[in-house]
Structures are given as C-alpha cells and as structure tokens.
Amino acid sequence: xxxxxxxxxxxxxxxxxxxxxxxxxxxxxxxxxxxxxxxxxxxxxxxxxxxxxxxxxxxxxxxxxxxxxxxxxxxxxxxxxxxxxxxxxxxxxxxxxxxxxxxxxxxxxxxxxxxxxxxxxxxxxxxxxxxxxxxxxxxxxxxxxxxxxxxxxxxxxxxxxxxxxxxxxxxxxxxxxxxxxxxxxxxxxxxxxxxxxxxxxxxxxxxxxxxxxxxxxxxxxxxxxxxxxxxxxxxxxxxxxxxxxxxxxxxxxxxxxxxxxxxxxxxxxxxxxxxxxxxxxxxxxxxxxxxxxxxxxxxxxxxxxxxxxxxxxxxxxxxxxxxxxxxxxxxxxxxxxxxxxxxxxxxxxxxxxxxxxxxxxxxxxxxxxxxxxxxxxxxxxxxxxxxxxxxxxxxxxxxxxxxxxxxxxxxxxxxxxxxxxxxxxxxxxxxxxxxxxxxxxxxxxxxxxxxxxxxxxxxxxxxxxxxxxxxxxxxxxxxxxxxxxxxxxxxxxxxxxxxxxxxxxxxxxxxxxxxxxxxxxxxxxxxxxxxxxxxxxxxxxxxxxxxxxxxxxxxxxxxxxxxxxxxxxxxxxxxxxxxxxxxxxxxxxxxxxxxxxxxxxxxxxxxxxxxxxxxxxxxxxxxxxxxxxxxxxxxxxxxxxxxxxxxxxxxxxxxxxxxxxxxxxxxxxxxxxxxxxxxxxxxxxxxxxxxxxxxxxxxxxxxxxxxx
Ligand SMILES: Cc1ncc(C[n+]2csc(CCOP(=O)(O)OP(=O)(O)O)c2C)c(N)n1
Numbered sequence: 001x002x003x004x005x006x007x008x009x010x011x012x013x014x015x016x017x018x019x020x021x022x023x024x025x026x027x028x029x030x031x032x033x034x035x036x037x038x039x040x041x042x043x044x045x046x047x048x049x050x051x052x053x054x055x056x057x058x059x060x061x062x063x064x065x066x067x068x069x070x071x072x073x074x075x076x077x078x079x080x081x082x083x084x085x086x087x088x089x090x091x092x093x094x095x096x097x098x099x100x101x102x103x104x105x106x107x108x109x110x111x112x113x114x115x116x117x118x119x120x121x122x123x124x125x126x127x128x129x130x131x132x133x134x135x136x137x138x139x140x141x142x143x144x145x146x147x148x149x150x151x152x153x154x155x156x157x158x159x160x161x162x163x164x165x166x167x168x169x170x171x172x173x174x175x176x177x178x179x180x181x182x183x184x185x186x187x188x189x190x191x192x193x194x195x196x197x198x199x200x201x202x203x204x205x206x207x208x209x210x211x212x213x214x215x216x217x218x219x220x221x222x223x224x225x226x227x228x229x230x231x232x233x234x235x236x237x238x239x240x241x242x243x244x245x246x247x248x249x250x251x252x253x254x255x256x257x258x259x260x261x262x263x264x265x266x267x268x269x270x271x272x273x274x275x276x277x278x279x280x281x282x283x284x285x286x287x288x289x290x291x292x293x294x295x296x297x298x299x300x301x302x303x304x305x306x307x308x309x310x311x312x313x314x315x316x317x318x319x320x321x322x323x324x325x326x327x328x329x330x331x332x333x334x335x336x337x338x339x340x341x342x343x344x345x346x347x348x349x350x351x352x353x354x355x356x357x358x359x360x361x362x363x364x365x366x367x368x369x370x371x372x373x374x375x376x377x378x379x380x381x382x383x384x385x386x387x388x389x390x391x392x393x394x395x396x397x398x399x400x401x402x403x404x405x406x407x408x409x410x411x412x413x414x415x416x417x418x419x420x421x422x423x424x425x426x427x428x429x430x431x432x433x434x435x436x437x438x439x440x441x442x443x444x445x446x447x448x449x450x451x452x453x454x455x456x457x458x459x460x461x462x463x464x465x466x467x468x469x470x471x472x473x474x475x476x477x478x479x480x481x482x483x484x485x486x487x488x489x490x491x492x493x494x495x496x497x498x499x500x501x502x503x504x505x506x507x508x509x510x511x512x513x514x515x516x517x518x519x520x521x522x523x524x525x526x527x528x529x530x531x532x533x534x535x536x537x538x539x540x541x542x543x544x545x546x547x548x549x550x551x552x553x554x555x556x557x558x559x560x561x562x563x564x565x566x567x568x569x570x571x572x573x574x575x576x577x578x579x580x581x582x583x584x585x586x587x588x589x590x591x592x593x594x595x596x597x598x599x600x601x602x603x604x605x606x607x608x609x610x611x612x613x614x615x616x617x618x619x620x621x622x623x624x625x626x627x628x629x630x631x632x633x634x635x636x637x638x639x640x641x642x643x644x645x646x647x648x649x650x651x652x653x654x655x656x657x658x659x660x661x662x663x664x665x666x667x668x669x670x671x672x673x674x675x676x677x678x679x680x681x682x683x684x685x686x687x688x689x690x691x692x693x694x695x696x697x698x699x700x701x702x703x704x705x706x707x708x
Pocket of ligand 1: 141
C-alpha cells in the first residue's frame with residue numbers, strides 16, 4: 001500500500017504507458033507548445049534587443065518553460081464555469097488552457113490595450129474573468145498572496161451553493177498555484193489553515209522547481225518537500241510526483257481534482273518541475289547554478305516526454321508535426337495582431353482607481369441592478385431612537401444582513417461571542433453561522449478571503465479586531481485597493497473592513513489604540529470613514545455596504561465604550577455619501593477641522609472659547625471634503641487641524657498643504673496642527689493625557705491661533 005505522499009516511480013522509456021483516457025491530450029499538447037512558443041518569442045525578442053523597435057520589447061519577462069505541461073494538464077481539468085484559480089507569474093500556461101486567447105497573452109507583456117491590464121501591469125501578472133470557464137483571480141506581484149483569495153473563492157463557492165441555493169456551483173472548485181518558495185509565506189499557511197479547518201473545495205498545486213530565484217527549496221521547507229512534510233496535516237489529501245512525466249502528473253492531478261470536486265475537502269499536489277530558464281529576464285543565473293545542474297534540468301524537459309507519450313500511441317509523427325506547425329502559425333498571427341494593437345493612452349491612466357458611474361467592473365461586488373434595488377436616501381429620519389455607537393453599527397449590520405442575502409459578516413470572535421467589542425452580538429444567532437462567522441486567527445486570511453468573496457459577487461464585511469492587527473493583512477489590503485485599477489476595471493473587490501482604533505475610555509496602549517488612518521488614506525483605491533457619532537456611522541457604513549469601492553470603516557474605541565458618540569438612529573435606508581463633511585457650528589474667526597473622537601474634545605473646547613469658531617467634522621479622510629474646508633478657510637482666514645494620529649505626515653499635513661496651495665492669500669496666519677509628537681499611544685492615563693490632544697490643549701491652540 002503506497003503511503004499517502006508516496007512518489008510514484010516514473011515509467012521507464014522502454015515501457016511507455018498508454019495515454020490516459022479522459023484527457024484531451026491534443027489540446028494539452030497544443031497549449032503546452034503555445035506557452036513554449038510565447039516564451040521563445042519573448043526571450044528571443046529580448047535577446048535581439050538592439051535591433052528590435054522599443055515598442056516591441058517585453059520589458060519584464062518570466063518564462064514558464066518546464067512548468068508548462070503539468071499546468072496545461074491541470075488547466076484541462078478546470079472545466080466547471082465556477083472554478084476559480086489563484087495563480088502567479090509563472091501560470092500563463094494554465095490561463096491558456098482555460099481559455100485565454102494567444103493575442104491577449106502577447107498584448108499584455110507588450111503593454112498594449114486590452115489584455116489583462118491595458119499596459120498597467122507586468123504581462124505575466126494576469127487575471128481572467130471567464131464567464132464560461134475557470135476565473136483566474138487577479139494575480140499580484142507578491143509571492144504567496146494568491147493563496148488566501150483562492151481559499152476565499154472556495155468559501156464563496158460553498159456560500160453560493162449552500163446558502164444562496166445556487167445549484168450551478170455544484171461541483172466547482174478553487175485552485176491555488178504556487179512555487180516551492182511560496183510555501184514559506186504567510187499566505188500559504190493562512191490558506192492551508194482555512195481550507196483544512198473548513199474543509200473547503202481547494203486544491204493547492206505546488207510546482208517545485210527547487211529554486212526561489214536563487215534560494216534552494218530546502219531553505220523554504222526542511223528537506224525541500226512540502227508534500228512529505230505535510231503528511232500529518234489534518235483534512236488534507238496529498239499527492240506528490242513528477243511534473244515532467246505526463247502520465248504520472250495526469251494521474252495525480254485527476255485523483256486530487258476528483259477528491260476536491262467530490263466534496264471530500266482540500267488537497268495538495270506537489271509536482272517536481274525543471275526551471276528551464278533564468279528566474280526572470282534580468283537574471284543570468286550566474287553564481288547560483290552550475291552548467292551541470294542546468295543540463296540535468298534540460299534532461300527533465302516535459303515537452304520531449306510529452307511527445308514520446310503521445311507519439312505514436314495517440315498521434316502520428318505527422319500529426320505531431322502538424323500540431324507544431326499550427327502553433328507556430330497561430331502564435332505568429334497573434335503576435336502580428338498584438339503588435340498592431342494601439343498603445344495605451346496616457347490620458348486614461350487615472351481611470352478606474354475608484355468605481356466610475358455607469359461602468360461596473362466585469363466581475364466583483366453587487367450588480368448595478370442589485371445596488372439600485374437596495375436604494376437609500378441621504379435624508380436622515382429625525383425621530384429615531386437615541387443609540388450608542390456600537391448599537392448603531394449593530395443595527396445597521398442587522399438590517400443589511402436582512403435585506404441583502406449576499407452580505408456576510410466575519411472576523412475573529414465575531415460569531416459565537418459577537419466580537420470582542422460586542423458590536424456583532426446576536427447576529428450569528430439571528431442569521432446563522434454561514435452568514436456571520438468566526439475565522440481563524442489570520443488577518444491575511446480574513447482580507448484575502450474577503451477579496452475573492454467580493455469578486456464572486458458577495459458583500460464581505462470583515463472585522464479586524466483592533467487597528468494595529470491589520471498589520472499582517474497589509475499586503476492583501478494594498479492589493480485590494482489597486483485591484484480595479486490594475487485590471488483596467490475587469491475586476492473589483494468592494495469589501496468593507498471594520499476596525500476599532502484610537503484610545504479607549506481613559507486607557508491606551510501601543511497595540512489597541514493605534515489610529516494611523518493616514519496609511520489607508522495614502523493607499524490607493526480605498527475609501528476611509530472615521531465617524532464621530534452613531535448617525536454618521538449608520539450612514540457611512542450603509543454607503544459602503546451598498547457601494548462599489550473598498551472601504552475602511554473606523555470604529556473609535558472611546559466612542560464604542562462611552563455615550564460620547566450617541567445619536568438618533570437615522571433610519572434603515574439612510575446613506576451618507578463619502579467626502580461630505582459636516583459643519584457642526586458656523587463661525588467667522590477660525591476654522592477647526594477634525595474627525596473621529598477628537599470631534600468631541602473640539603466641541604468641548606469651542607464651548608469654552610469666546611470666538612466664532614467654524615467647526616468641521618471631516619467624517620471621511622478618503623475622499624475628504626476639500627471644498628467645505630477651503631470655503632471655510634477662505635472665510636475665516638485661520639485654520640487649526642486636530643488629530644490623534646502622528647503629526648509627521650499625518651492627515652493634517654495633507655490638509656495644511658492643500659490650504660497652502662489653494663487658499664494661501666486668504667490666510668491671516670499659518671495653518672496650525674495639533675497632534676501627538678510622533679509618540680506611540682501610552683498605557684498610563686497620565687501619559688496618555690500627555691500625548692493625545694486634550695480639550696485644554698485644543699482650547700490653548702485655538703487661543704494661540706486667534707492671537708497670531
Ligand atoms: C512577498 C514577496 N517577496 C519577494 C518577492 C521577490 N520574488 C519574486 S519571485 C521570488 C521567488 C519565488 O520562488 P517560487 O515560489 O519557488 O516560484 P518560482 O519563481 O520558482 O516559480 C521572489 C523571492 C516577491 N515577489 N514577493
């Protein structure tokens with residue numbers, strides 16, 4: 001009985017097995033040869049650099065040579081219209097085999113219009129919205145970042161099938177492709193935990209070429225064999241073998257795909273493959289690879305092995321040669337077509353950072369019809385009940401869960417406990433554990449999962465327990481923000497990320513009290529809300545949940561813990577558009593701009609000063625309401641910005657710079673900022689008071705500025 005990770009011996013050349021039935025071997029060979037030809041075109045063009053017109057150069061090239069055949073076998077098995085794949089820069093053969101056109105495959109590295117990104121991203125960082133077959137999720141340059149979205153797609157399959165009752169998802173699976181280096185990343189382990197604990201329909205496909213650029217595989221996992229090392233991992237079906245041997249690779253992949261499609265849970269297949277080129281165009285392999293090692297890899301080239309396997313058993317010599325000729329012709333035609341495509345227009349480069357009206361992405365989030373059906377009004381109801389901040393958020397989540405079956409709420413402790421801040425208390429009981437659920441302790445897993453769920457058409461509302469603990473998810477958050485732009489509006493992932501931040505009631509510390517909202521305002525593609533009260537929280541959260549852009553939604557800890565942010569419930573359909581500041585009190589002497597919990601200290605300070613201060617609660621920092629601030633400053637001639645985040649490069653710097661640029665001649669005094677002196681938030685109440693702007697500090701700053 002072979003062990004579950006046993007390596008099957010490669011068949012000897014004297015006993016070439018009969019090609020496995022059930023595979024379209026001609027198609028597999030065609031795609032393998034196309035991939036090889038694309039690598040040839042790119043590499044030879046780059047070699048002849050001096051004589052090739054600049055517009056025909058591939059500026060950044062990664063070859064799939066050696067990885068190609070096994071990927072094409074895998075691709076041939078991904079034939080369900082709801083299959084999905086999280087892939088990486090060496091995965092182009094898989095894309096070809098699930099339907100990517102050759103001209104598109106060439107247009108992207110040439111940076112032409114169309115293709116994956118319209119010239120915005122590297123040609124092998126692909127994506128493929130594929131209504132008739134496997135969707136390839138937008139790849140990213142970060143190794144390992146493909147895994148948690150792939151797990152999220154698997155969870156979304158289950159949600160569509162079981163919770164929404166969409167039988168068309170029956171039997172679909174998700175696949176994550178990665179190299180041997182990628183098994184050392186956080187993303188790999190996060191996804192492995194997700195897939196095995198939830199028994200998700202996810203296949204991990206590890207293409208082990210024993211190198212991560214120059215680093216050997218035994219630096220990535222002890223002994224250099226991740227399949228062997230995972231033998232004891234729970235709920236994981238494992239297969240391990242030779243990716244240069246078509247018979248063996250097809251057998252192992254078919255077994256694993258059948259396991260996952262059959263609802264038996266996740267699987268991992270590791271196939272050894274040769275790397276027949278340098279890591280990427282600029283790498284010359286000097287210093288880390290000997291001529292003997294390269295020759296040994298050449299001897300493992302899967303293309304001759306595939307030819308031996310198919311000729312004469314399935315194809316005659318002449319049929320193989322005809323296939324080679326077909327490929328050469330098709331690639332030549334595609335190359336001419338790709339080169340003839342227009343260059344991207346620089347005038348369009350700023351488009352699709354955010355959603356644009358009337359131009360939804362091909363995939364991601366609710367459809368415009370679904371959004372319209374949800375509707376909304378920016379007129380608050382006046383007679384609503386007085387609610388604390390946390391209760392207002394809970395009620396908004398509850399209502400949206402009730403009216404939108406595609407909305408899911410999740411995070412650490414969010415389900416059974418109702419969140420460590422109890423904001424989601426009772427929601428799992430009311431809506432079930434499929435819709436409101438706990439996750440494993442991995443912020444990368446939470447956000448990566450949310451991204452793919454959103455791409456599949458769901459509305460994920462993720463909770464990060466405290467602002468500081470978004471750190472491990474930084475890669476997924478940043479990639480989510482750029483996703484629409486870098487796929488030229490083919491994909492979007494409008495996720496909502498709720499996170500408490502800022503000081504608590506008389507208490508702080510460096511871990512639970514960070515605000516650092518500027519980091520998200522600086523990141524591409526995000527909306528950032530920092531509401532100061534329950535009514536704004538309702539409107540902004542609902543705007544995010546019914547909107548088309550990814551949103552960071554801050555829940556200030558001091559407002560969650562006190563009655564400071566209490567307000568009347570503005571109604572079940574109240575939507576507050578982003579970028580609309582609130583002028584809390586009008587005045588002609590000085591403009592005070594702030595947001596979040598600082599609003600309450602500013603109100604207290606203003607009540608003690610004998611001057612007409614115009615107080616502006618910004619509500620959102622991305623986008624921020626420049627017009628309201630500039631109009632006010634042009635009237636008052638003085639501006640004080642107060643915030644809780646660091647002064648240096650804090651959001652106040654952005655506001656001050658904008659005022660300097662746009663309203664300089666209206667100023668009677670320099671713009672002032674009141675913010676912590678770049679000191680982390682301390683624990684002891686006296687230290688906390690010394691760092692975070694206080695009511696008396698704000699009062700003093702107002703008086704100083706009025707006197708200036
Ligand atoms: C997070 C991250 N760190 C480092 C890199 C630089 N880098 C690009 S590819 C690579 C090696 C990846 O090796 P492996 O996963 O084995 O895939 P292979 O290239 O061998 O197919 C590294 C270190 C990166 N792209 N992303």
